[in-house]
Amino acid sequence: METTQIKPIQYTAKDFKSDQYVRWCPGCGDYAVLNSLQKVMADLGVAPHNTAVISGIGCSSRLPYYTSSYGFHTIHGRGAAIATGVKVANPELTVWQITGDGDCLAIGGNHFIHSVRRNVDINVLLFNNQIYGLTKGQYSPTTKKGFVTKSSPFGTVERPFRPAELTLGARGTFFGRLLDVDLKNAQATMMAAAKHKGTSVVECLVNCVIFNDGAHDWLAERETRTDRMIFLEQDKPMIFGKERNKGLIVEGFNLKVVTIGENGITEADLLVHDATCQDTTLHFKLAMMEGPEFPIAMGVIRAVEDETYDQALETQIATIQAKSKIKTFDELIATCEQWEM
């Protein structure tokens, strides 16, 4: 007897490329993130028609035009709210929100923290180039203090946001970080974000070649990259460095970089990464690490389980519908206090 086997369709990145000419500046870090995303979408196996890509305004927000799925390029800062509406209306969809440091953290800050707080199951790619690109070079909420831009000719006097701090402060269940040019780790991080149930915030460190070239150079330099970043992996000791001989330990209330083999330190002394730990303390510490004293934490820093908003709403509706006698409009009308005239 023959059995029909339904094989899952194997998609390729090409299935997620639209016919539109990509119009970012040559050398822009967004290209690399787009390519990684299309690869991840293919590997994820969700069909293009079940994938929605929602964006606000800014260079990165042009991304939906370049993916072959349902895309919506909306208005400045509102991507998180619109993505929330899409996901709540149809929880079957895989929803990506594409946003930048201005779109997400300045004009869209309120929607961002609330979508994170609600834990709507959307995947947020936050392109952080620490500058406003599309409006040609003003400082953003993540621009380093003192940085000279067109709108801060004498240096900014503002303290920047740190996206991880904001995400965790809004009770985020997922925070990851990737570097545009580090394709392999970027794709692994995006895939983890896609698979996480809840709002997954991925800070994508991208380079703006025109207005803020080299903002992430300290990290991105190929020669020194492995010494300056630590790619966090679940249940693995926190090791980094070209020689794989550096690690992180806790000393007092703080993290400390140590070298394996020095002062009696062995691999067993190092911290083991647990992104699923509900307590945010260590996740904060890891996410806040800055050079040159520390490596920059990359990969999945936090991924804890909690009920998502969209599923909680579905569950509540199903529970009430199972109990209620009112199913149709006419049955609703019948519940009115009514009289014949």
Added chain:
Amino acid sequence: MDKTKTTELDNVVVRFSGDSGDGMQLTGTLFSNLSAILGNEISTFPDFPSEIRAPLGTIGGVSGFQVHLGSSKIYTPGDDADVLVAMNPAALKVNSKGIKKGGIIIYDVDSFEKSDFEKAGFTTENPFEELSISETIQLIPAPLSTLTQASLDGMGFDNKTVLRSKNMFALGVVCWLFNRPIEQAIHFLQNKFGKKPTILEANIKVLTDGFNYGNNLHLTISTYFVEKSLETPKGNYTSISGNKATAWGLIAASQKAGLQLFLGSYPITPATDIMHELAARKDMGVKVVQAEDEIAGITTSIGAAFAGSLAATNTSGPGLALKSEAIGLAVMAELPLVIIDVMRGGPSTGLPTKTEQTDLLQALYGRNGESPAVVIAAGTPDDCFHYAFMASKIALEHMTPVILLSDAFIGNGTSLWKLPTLAELPEIKPNYVKSGMEGCKVTARDEVSKVRYWSSPGMEGFEHRNGGLEKDYATGCISTDPLNHEKMVETRRAKIDYISNFLPELKIEGNENAETLVIGWGGTHGHLMSAVNNLNKNGKEIALAHFNYINPLPKNTVEVVQKYKKVVVCELNSGQFATFLRSKVPGVEFLQYNKVQGQPFTVAELENNFIELMK
């Protein structure tokens, strides 16, 4: 023992007034509902302060509920009251100008003490003389608080329950006065307080004692009776507020269209009840997101519309202002969306609990770029149902945002509503993509109606990119081509104009052959209709054209309006619809009658104005 005589009245207006915590809204609702059951026409209007609990006994804390009963068709909650129930001197003071000559005031003498007069700002101990109404009005002092305490004495109720029950004593007295059987009121109380047996028992006892008190003491020379209305078309009725009717109109439309209903909303007076009503309808699968702000209220809805739902957002004037940019996105993305504006007094925070029609031009023009949207206005509490349904139908069938204007007066007020069935409502057929159209562009549209084809995520083969940037007419790709942009602007305008083909023609009410035409729109229909009917009854010929469809206007608007010698546009603003009509109807001198006081028109002021006008 001689009985009090009974006088028959064609209609009567009763106003219950007291502190915010005195339960006047419940008392009034019960009285109007049990009158409706007796076959009366009803119309009600609550008038409450924006303070939740202002200091007891002060003017700022007075909450009122007006009920108009009729044995023939009534259109408004009435101007002045025949009977005022005043729970304290502040309530008397607030309402003193709104009582008819020869009317009755029932007041709680227990709350008419020296300290109460001071709180209400009276300088003497005779408020009736101070207000110069002691001569013209029949006063019925009743020690409501004492009698309520006596009624519940020894039954083990706590003091709070006792004091909160005095509204039921007042209701009992009014039921006696108008020959309303209290059995029906008791039945309502059982429905409302079934789960709180203590409160139910106290309320029923006090209500009954109040009724008997009136009966035994023959408080007035006459009691009154309003016969059942024979003009009301036969059928099953309920009493419904405009906000509830709006919510149910959306539900009916979602069922008729076979779509999930989604509401994105942020609380704002006086529109929030629509969200409350829909949030309670999880049994019907309604999804409500209480958003973080007004902008997220509409943008979550736009997301839901993009995902294929019937999406709506509700707000009031300040919220509509915040939603402007997003409405523009819905215009540009050509997505169906219902935006409900329950108008209140403005500008800015303005008069949050009071009614006005001052958002019309904001609804029509308050967006950047050439951004046409459909604008509809409901006319009465019950027809909010119809227009919410039609707003949804037009949005879905013509792929456009529709702004539905309601206002605090019809949103909070109630009227009789003939219960519909889903079967009798018109079909809703969105312009979906069809099989065989796979790969069509986002801008692919019906070339006659200019309505684009609707596909949404989950539908295989129709993946597309939508957005707020201008699109090429043919390819749907982003375009800055000058001529293409002009063509798209024209297409979006033509799409809205074409909707007039589906709208009912403008009808004249009153005397069609009169020389004078009154024009109104939205929530003023009841007052205008009453004034016009009264004048025609008195031999003064006058016609009424009332608009519910504003953009586009009914097709015959120009032809109808041009027929009249004198045309006066009446609205609760400084002349916004008149301004709009001047741009649409050539060759007519539009006179204006305007009121911007946060209050509805009164029928009397309209009649006086029209009489002057016709001289």
